Amino acid sequence: MIHLAELRLRVPAGAERAYPFTVPAVHAMTTLALDAPVTCFVGDNGSGKSTLLEGIAVAAGLPAIGTDDLARDPSLEAAGALAAALTLSWTHRTPRGFFLRAEDFFGFAKRLARERADMLRQLDETAREYAAARRAPDALGRAQGPLRASLADMERRYGVDLDANSHGQAFLRVFGDRLVPEGLYLLDEPEAALSPQSQLALLAMLIDMVGQGAQFVIATHSPILLALPGARLYTFDTAPPERVAYETLEHVWLTRDFLGDPGRYLRALGMG
CATH class of the missing domain: 3.40.50.300 (P-loop containing nucleotide triphosphate hydrolases)
Incomplete structure (x- = not known):
């Protein structure tokens, strides 16, 4: 379309x-x-x-x-x-x-890591506050519910640590998650x-x-x-x-020519 x-x-x-x-x-x-x-x-x-x-x-x-x-x-x-x-x-x-x-993209991966760390910090702070106030566990669950849901959604979409993946793996994961029809x-x-x-x-x-x-x-x-x-x-x-046509592009024919005989190019560069 x-x-x-x-x-x-x-x-x-x-x-x-x-x-x-x-x-x-x-x-x-x-x-x-x-x-x-x-x-x-x-x-x-x-x-x-x-x-x-x-x-x-x-x-x-x-x-x-x-x-x-x-x-x-x-x-x-x-x-x-x-x-x-x-x-x-x-x-x-x-x-x-x-x-x-x-x-x-690389900044995006680091931003996700910071957001996840901030969510975990907020969950920990809430748990300590409710424990100090001797609040019921179900009250803590209700208080943490929205944040836990956001954290679970982030981890479902991008994994526990997107930045720990290779750049290629992380890129494909984010890219695949964001693609929708008719965009x-x-x-x-x-x-x-x-x-x-x-x-x-x-x-x-x-x-x-x-x-x-x-x-x-x-x-x-x-x-x-x-x-x-x-x-x-x-x-x-x-x-x-x-x-232009694909076959006429310098990116294409130069790559093909180099791969067909890399030694010729290296010799021309004084490296062969």
Whole structure:
């Protein structure tokens, strides 16, 4: 299902020399069609793909994993300026979905750990207070009930210690728990925490959710994620971004070429 169908960009007068409008791919853009359940932005570092994705997230008002308020996040100041210049066209405005930057996920895991520790501390303090006051056990149970329910729900969804898992395991657990049908999901380099095997697991999740009406816009370097069937691929190494075929992407042919003969590349680097 297509929720977000197109974006249009109009650079504000006088902003042409201000970041992020100085990024060539952004500066030259007027419209970008998002006419597939999966759209991938690909390009070199600094090409503008993540910046545009952040701008879309702010403009769409999506909740974010790891960031409480996109509009107030200082790291998204440029994205806010870009969002103000974007007009989003919807075929079906969905309240479901989220925005995820790989770097925000690690902070999210640590925040969950702090919240769990705080819940356990509150439970312990309540138990000591009721014991000192010689309150009945059933009164303590009623007092602790809501907090225990919240703790049990957190542990059911994320485990006892999400931060104790590998980054890849924790990422997939959070990601899988948050996905719901017919949502819009904006993902910025989700492969950062994932091994190739875990990228395949994520790919399977994406395919499953597309079958349930979800739409994804992904900024990625991963040839594995870029291979998602039916994905529309845009390269940000041109100005404006252009639609490209999977086989023509440098990320794909360079990875394949290297794996076919790594010694040749190492010799060229003076290491062979």
